[in-house]
Amino acid sequence: MSEKKQYGLLCDYKYFSGNHAAEIATKEELGLGPDQWGIKEVQVGPYKIGEGTDGEDWDWIYLPVPTELFSRAWADGGDGSHGDRPLAVQVEESGSLQYGPIEELCKKLPELGHKAVLFLL
Amino acid sequence: MAYDKQWRTELPDGTVITRSNTWSPPGSHPVGYGVKVITKNGELIRIEGDDDNPITTGRVNAMNLAMREYTYHPDRIIYPMKRDPKDRGLDKWERITWEEAIDIACNKILEMKEKYGAESIVVFGGTGREACIYYYALAFSAIGTPNCCYTQSGWSCYGPRCSVTDYILGAGYPEMDYAGYFEDRFDHDEYVLPKWIVLWGKEPLPSNGDGLFGHVVIDMMKRGSRVMSIDPRMTWLGCCDGNKTLQLRPQTDTALALGLLNVMIEEDIYDHDFVENWCYGFDELAERAAEYPVEKVADITWVPAEKIREAARLLATEKPVTWAWGLAFDQNKNGVQLGMAFLALTAFTGSIDSPGGITLGPPSALLGKWRMEQRGALSDELWAKRIGAAEWPGLSTGMATTQPDETLDTLESGQPYAIKMGWFNSSNFLTPTCSAQPKRWHDGLVKLEYNVIQDLFMTPTAMAVGDLFLPMSTWAEHDGIVITHYGRNCIFMGPMNKAVTVGECYSDIEVCIAIGNRLNPDWWPWVDENGKPDAEAFFDYQLQELGFTFNDLRERGFYQPGYTYKKHEKGLLRFDGEPGFNTVTGLVELQSTLYEVWGEDSLPYYEEPNYSQISRPQDAEKYPFMATSGARKYSSFHSEHRQVPSLRAIDPWPVVEINPEDAKAKGIATGDWVEVENMFGAGRFQALLTPTILKGIVHCTHGWWFPEQAGEEPNLYGVWKSNFNSLVPHKNIGKLGFGAPYKGVMVNIKRVDGLDG
Numbered sequence: 001m002s003e004k005k006q007y008g009l010l011c012d013y014k015y016f017s018g019n020h021a022a023e024i025a026t027k028e029e030l031g032l033g034p035d036q037w038g039i040k041e042v043q044v045g046p047y048k049i050g051e052g053t054d055g056e057d058w059d060w061i062y063l064p065v066p067t068e069l070f071s072r073a074w075a076d077g078g079d080g081s082h083g084d085r086p087l088a089v090q091v092e093e094s095g096s097l098q099y100g101p102i103e104e105l106c107k108k109l110p111e112l113g114h115k116a117v118l119f120l121l
Numbered sequence: 122m123a124y125d126k127q128w129r130t131e132l133p134d135g136t137v138i139t140r141s142n143t144w145s146p147p148g149s150h151p152v153g154y155g156v157k158v159i160t161k162n163g164e165l166i167r168i169e170g171d172d173d174n175p176i177t178t179g180r181v182n183a184m185n186l187a188m189r190e191y192t193y194h195p196d197r198i199i200y201p202m203k204r205d206p207k208d209r210g211l212d213k214w215e216r217i218t219w220e221e222a223i224d225i226a227c228n229k230i231l232e233m234k235e236k237y238g239a240e241s242i243v244v245f246g247g248t249g250r251e252a253c254i255y256y257y258a259l260a261f262s263a264i265g266t267p268n269c270c271y272t273q274s275g276w277s278c279y280g281p282r283c284s285v286t287d288y289i290l291g292a293g294y295p296e297m298d299y300a301g302y303f304e305d306r307f308d309h310d311e312y313v314l315p316k317w318i319v320l321w322g323k324e325p326l327p328s329n330g331d332g333l334f335g336h337v338v339i340d341m342m343k344r345g346s347r348v349m350s351i352d353p354r355m356t357w358l359g360c361c362d363g364n365k366t367l368q369l370r371p372q373t374d375t376a377l378a379l380g381l382l383n384v385m386i387e388e389d390i391y392d393h394d395f396v397e398n399w400c401y402g403f404d405e406l407a408e409r410a411a412e413y414p415v416e417k418v419a420d421i422t423w424v425p426a427e428k429i430r431e432a433a434r435l436l437a438t439e440k441p442v443t444w445a446w447g448l449a450f451d452q453n454k455n456g457v458q459l460g461m462a463f464l465a466l467t468a469f470t471g472s473i474d475s476p477g478g479i480t481l482g483p484p485s486a487l488l489g490k491w492r493m494e495q496r497g498a499l500s501d502e503l504w505a506k507r508i509g510a511a512e513w514p515g516l517s518t519g520m521a522t523t524q525p526d527e528t529l530d531t532l533e534s535g536q537p538y539a540i541k542m543g544w545f546n547s548s549n550f551l552t553p554t555c556s557a558q559p560k561r562w563h564d565g566l567v568k569l570e571y572n573v574i575q576d577l578f579m580t581p582t583a584m585a586v587g588d589l590f591l592p593m594s595t596w597a598e599h600d601g602i603v604i605t606h607y608g609r610n611c612i613f614m615g616p617m618n619k620a621v622t623v624g625e626c627y628s629d630i631e632v633c634i635a636i637g638n639r640l641n642p643d644w645w646p647w648v649d650e651n652g653k654p655d656a657e658a659f660f661d662y663q664l665q666e667l668g669f670t671f672n673d674l675r676e677r678g679f680y681q682p683g684y685t686y687k688k689h690e691k692g693l694l695r696f697d698g699e700p701g702f703n704t705v706t707g708l709v710e711l712q713s714t715l716y717e718v719w720g721e722d723s724l725p726y727y728e729e730p731n732y733s734q735i736s737r738p739q740d741a742e743k744y745p746f747m748a749t750s751g752a753r754k755y756s757s758f759h760s761e762h763r764q765v766p767s768l769r770a771i772d773p774w775p776v777v778e779i780n781p782e783d784a785k786a787k788g789i790a791t792g793d794w795v796e797v798e799n800m801f802g803a804g805r806f807q808a809l810l811t812p813t814i815l816k817g818i819v820h821c822t823h824g825w826w827f828p829e830q831a832g833e834e835p836n837l838y839g840v841w842k843s844n845f846n847s848l849v850p851h852k853n854i855g856k857l858g859f860g861a862p863y864k865g866v867m868v869n870i871k872r873v874d875g876l877d878g
Contacts, residue, residue, distance in 0.1 A: 014361070014362070015339050015342065015343060015361075017326050017336065017339060017357060017358075018357065018755075019182065019183065019326065019327070019336070019755050020183040020755045020756065020771055021180070021181060021182055021183050021186060021755075023183070023767075023771075024183045024186040024187050024767055024768075025181075025186050027767055028167045028168070028186060028187075028189065029167065034766045034767060034770055045360075046355065046357075046360055046811065046812065046813050047812060048812055052428075053355060053359070053365065053366040053367070053368045053428070054364070054365050054366070055359065055360055055361045055362045055363055055364040055365070056362055056363075058355060058359075058360035059360075060357050060360040062357075087167075087169060087170075090169065090170045090172070090179045090180070091169070091170045091179065091180055091181040091186060092180065093180045093181075093182060093326070093336045094336055094339045095178070095180060095336070095339070095340070095343075
């Protein structure tokens with residue numbers, strides 16, 4: 001019997017724009033109420049780290065944090081009732097989320113070559 | 122899961138998947154997110170993305186994902202209702218049938234025409250909604266009035282940019298080139314990725330203006346494009362590595378544009394080939410631009426001189442450059458001049474109709490052309506009665522509507538004739554969405570003899586003035602066509618496919634057909650054998666010129682017409698087939714041949730906003746801040762979505778952004794309630810301290826009302842409490858009748874105890 005694969009969520013957060021689509025998508029997909037989340041965005045900044053108005057002078061980051069409710073649905077690849085990937089990964093507007101077996105995502109992480117985070121679900 | 126590419130699939134368990142494209146209601150501009158609407162047993166289960174859509178590629182925004190909450194919200198109106206006009210402002214509505222509703226509406230129209238003339242009826246239309254295509258037709262050829270009104274002072278949304286482009290370039294809306302025309306998108310062999318994307322007064326990620334899917338900017342950044350943001354606020358895009366921002370004082374954009382032009386001329390780095398062969402009035406523009414040396418422009422705009430020089434050099438030398446212009450061009454009394462200078466910059470950088478530059482469409486096409494043709498149903502005598510048309514030819518030549526400020530004057534004065542009936546086509550403009558001085562509008566509208574509302578929820582506007590309420594269907598509940606830029610630059614078309622039925626709601630086109638077929642059947646023949654509106658027959662008619670039916674479009678799923686670059690070289694822009702542009706001179710008019718006739722300077726110039734500390738030093742101490750407004754949120758489209766729980770949780774309250782130094786001086790902390798006030802009005806907002814806004818500037822969110830509050834008069838769901846448009850003056854507009862200072866009025870701020878009290 002083969003060992004169950006572990007799945008992860010990769011976020012290319014150089015481009016993740018904080019558009020809330022992933023939040024609403026997971027609520028719809030998992031049937032969550034107003035106080036529960038499948039993915040919740042967190043915001044860091046904006047604050048200045050330089051003197052001017054170039055991008056390099058500022059820090060302003062959004063990260064989509066997958067919750068326990070999300071892990072329960074997707075940590076082992078899902079049970080097929082919601083398709084083969086989380087709705088959030090499809091609809092997120094900046095196209096910055098990837099979902100898959102953790103070994104595959106580990107290979108993709110360095111290929112991005114910039115700010116990224118891999119969540120083990 | 123077997124889905125294939127058919128437009129509707131039913132799975133063995135009874136789940137139905139309907140491929141569609143979103144527009145409105147609820148609004149999201151004609152972006153046309155490609156979606157699959159999942160239903161079961163006739164109920165909407167959820168919205169998913171459509172991976173096959175070549176532009177949105179499966180992505181969907183938060184508002185459309187929340188459609189289930191919106192669709193089945195207990196407050197939604199899903200049956201026609203009437204109310205005795207003496208009960209306006211009271212929740213005394215009575216359910217009626219559609220037959221009775223159409224009878225009442227048509228009888229009232231005929232009564233008004235008989236008693237006062239057709240011009241006594243005004244159709245008010247909202248912004249960005251699908252209704253933008255239809256409310257002109259409803260006015261002109263269905264109801265038969267020349268008065269179709271978008272109430273924003275100075276018509277300050279989209280119309281000014283379109284009119285300026287029509288006069289200067291002889292074309293439809295210029296849009297940034299994101300390869301949307303091509304099925305193979307960025308891989309298309311003629312396409313060149315822009316080195317720079319200029320976002321001027323535009324934050325496209327949440328706004329998705331006019332058919333532009335804003336996140337294409339990120340798609341292009343991932344491929345190597347950089348963003349030059351010109352904005353009073355540092356945006357998230359502007360804060361991304363590699364991008365740059367010119368952070369300017371609100372409403373000083375025209376000075377900046379002239380300064381950039383001047384640097385390009387002085388340093389001789391503009392595109393000589395394009396300017397010498399295809400532009401009119403270069404010498405005159407150069408002379409005018411010379412009046413705006415960089416140091417002077419830096420003083421006016423607060424943008425450091427070196428940043429202006431750097432930007433001019435980068436944009437003139439690192440090609441191609443694509444340009445996206447935003448609402449800040451319209452919501453500015455000096456915006457017509459800004460539009461001229463902006464188009465000159467696109468010419469100077471060789472961007473016009475070139476790969477990776479800006480694309481041009483005809484002034485109107487397809488549904489957009491049909492919309493404009495509807496005025497043909499009116500006699501010349503009646504057309505001449507259009508409110509403000511004679512007084513504002515610079516506006517009425519480009520726009521088929523009334524002049525909005527003049528419409529309020531007429532409403533109040535009864536001159537040159539009295540308005541007696543209003544028809545509100547998905548426009549909730551007592552809420553701070555478009556009209557300036559909304560209390561004046563309210564007081565005028567409640568005096569009208571009869572008002573008809575088309576909407577989905579009981580809005581403050583509907584509660585205050587409505588007598589008949591026609592419930593509207595969402596985009597998931599009706600057939601329709603998404604056409605970008607309302608036909609002024611048709612980058613793609615997509616079908617909206619009815620997937621679910623709720624109550625007895627009609628679409629905008631179904632209301633038009635129901636009224637039009639009764640009152641003017643020659644122009645509105647599209648009914649079925651039972652006399653009911655037949656929207657599919659209407660869309661078949663609209664698509665005839667493309668050689669397919671509505672069902673063909675459904676099965677095709679998406680239509681991209683392809684694109685020919687450099688049409689001016691090929692004789693494809695002018696009606697006579699000659700090379701050049703479709704303007705009076707046949708060239709891009711850096712100096713306008715039309716403006717002087719209308720009493721306007723033929724060249725761009727800078728004018729200080731009239732309600733600033735510089736223009737009104739006597740008020741500077743009392744109102745030391747400049748307030749801008751209207752930056753978009755992911756959680757709402759203007760006044761829509763406030764009652765949707767998951768979206769309201771994202772942005773629960775109206776917000777004023779304040780620089781931390783200013784806030785400290787005023788004793789204000791994040792989360793405090795703040796009153797923003799000036800000589801015209803006041804509103805309350807929750808403070809957000811942020812370094813992204815300059816000292817001396819504040820920004821207020823728009824579109825606020827509180828559906829959870831008492832709806833009856835005088836509270837009207839709290840519509841006056843956070844109403845930024847109360848602070849915007851009436852008729853402080855440019856010489857052509859365009860542009861008002863929604864994004865730049867002087868104010869003061871003070872901490873208060875709460876939203877009320």
